[in-house]
Amino acid sequence: MVVAAAQKMSTISVVLLALMLWGRQTLAEEDVAEEKTGKGLSMSQSCFCNDTIFRFSEKPLNGDKDIRLSTFRYKDRREEKQKYHELNALQEEFANDLAILAFPCNQFGKQEPGGTDMEVLNGIRYVRPGDNFQPKMKLFKKIDVNGDKEHPLFSYLKSCCPSTREYFEEATKLYYTTIRINDIRWNFEKFLVNRQGVPVMRYDAMARVTDMRAAIEQLVLVKP
Template sequence: MQYHRLNALMEMYGDLNFTVLGFSCNQFGLQSPEVNHETLNILKYVRPGGGFVPKFPVFGKVEVNGLNEDPLFTYLKESLPFVNPVVGDVKKLFWSPINVNDIRWNFEKFLITADGMPFKRYDLHCPIEKVEKDITELL
């Protein structure tokens, strides 16, 4: 469902100064064990499957939390911190150390302005309509 919503955002705003960037990560329940060259086939045939093709760039696998986190995600998390600690089943989180501003699960989203400034952070359960509203306001 999340992938289809990201494609829908590209359909709505892709002709404007907007794009979705997708990053695969295996730190949440080990749900993405594939290697980079397998990612597009996994999306097409498995998750979400049904012939899905992303309408946005999908980058190679990264770590978004822990000692080996990608500097982009360090910057985003420092710029847009959470006020509540990481919650959930720690047995399903595969990084160390766990920090208060860590990304909590797959499909957490960051909205960045056209000039590259982090604008807003959305957790997994944020209604897509809130994200759409903020995108519209920025555009």
């Protein structure tokens, strides 16, 4: 999940933080989501926050040196199974303006069991989605996004953006305590952050890239 080193230029990147896990949404889960749309499920929610993500620093996979998220404030214009591929395609499509930052987590059905950085990478490459998949996004260390030990970055993101749905998955599929109303509900929830580092939209785990493209294009067109 390679993102080129940022350059201090006038062009500022849009950031998409994606909760990336091994889990794959099944057809049954898609059916449930379709049934619940309009009954407490929204594919996206607007965010309201006066702070930015740029005060956070995180460790990348296979690395011990923190990367400040403000690194992704600038992008160099000289660079040119489904959700992984969609996010790869999205990163490639907006290579000059979008940085996708992925945070593995094992709190949903224990679908990210990798104990080391290499196990996480190999799981993505050989298991889900497999077929020697090469992620284009920037992967960070595995963290908790909910519960008593949730990471401050996601505490901040959730404080800015209401949840996209009212309901939770079955308690047997959730591996954390304490449960809160604004928790991440499942794998592949995403937050869209503008050029200034402020979250502007939260997307449900069921949301497809097509659901996000218009908002991303709008942010990309806004001059820094």
